[in-house]
Amino acid sequence: MLPKPVQRSLLLxxxxxxxTLALAIVLLAVGFPSQVLLTALLALAMWAPAAAELLFRTTLPRALQLHYLIFITLGPFAGSALNVYAAIADWDTLIHFDSGVLVAWLGMLWVRRVEERVDAPLPAWFSLTVIQLTAMAFAAMWEICEFASDHLIGTVSQNGSLEDTMMDIMAGTVGGLFAIALLLILRRPRSLAPASLLRAGRHHRDVTADEQASAPGER
Incomplete structure (x- = not known):
């Protein structure tokens, strides 16, 4: 019997x-060049959160799982299996930006789990470095995977130019920075936030509030 968190992840x-499978099959039946085999592989990949929970005996926050499923649907499925990458020029860049956000969230969760294990917040600079480097490393790894997919499966993820590759890596990097800014300013998503960065964000807002309160008296 699978643990209840894993069952919930499978149902999600x-x-x-x-x-995605139904859409790919229907589109192929009406003559649209969708890739059903790739869609089936992506459908299996959607079980990755449940597999991670089972393997590492942990629970992944619902926000991270939903973001992952949406990313797979709009990125590899719509982009590659339905050829949206070829139809919409900027779609690939937007997906890479979102991948930076998603992987930065994963980095936040890792830092949070470490803080829970040691029962103390890590230095904010260390947390920020780990989160941003996680996003940047994944951006580079994803380009390698796209290159392999295009040559082995026949997808159209890349257009073969160095400029496209570098723009995708930059988009993932900026996505990581955006996720960090979202956390520090709005403290979202709280289910993934390390204590060190929640404290850093609270300190920033307190300083800003103090400056705004003192400003009228200085005029």
Whole structure:
């Protein structure tokens, strides 16, 4: 019997799996060049959060799982299996930006789990470095995967230019920075936030509030 968190993760992925497979098959039946084999592989990849929970005996926040499922649907599925990358020039860049946000969230969760294990917040600079480097490393790794997919499976993720590759890596990097800014300013998503960065964000807002309060008296 699978643990309940794993069962919930499997059920959460089920509508995305069924929807993408059904759409790919229907589009292929009406003559649209969708890739059903790639869609089936992506449907299996949607079980990754459940597999991670089972393997590492942990629970992944619902926000991270939903973001992952949406990313797979709009990125590899729509972009590669349905050829949206070829139809919309900027789609690839937007997906890489979102991948930076998603992987930065994963980095936040890792830092949070470490803080829970040691029962103390890590230095804010260390947390920020780990989160941003996680996003940047994934951006580079994703380009390698796209290159391999295009040559082995026949997808159209890359257009073969160095400029496209570098723009994608930069988009993922900026996505990581955006995720960090979102956390420090709005403290979202709280289910993934390390204590060190929540404290840093609170300190920043307190300083800003103090400056605004003192400003009228200085005029």
């Amino acid at each position: 992925a089920l509508p995305f799996q069924a929807g």
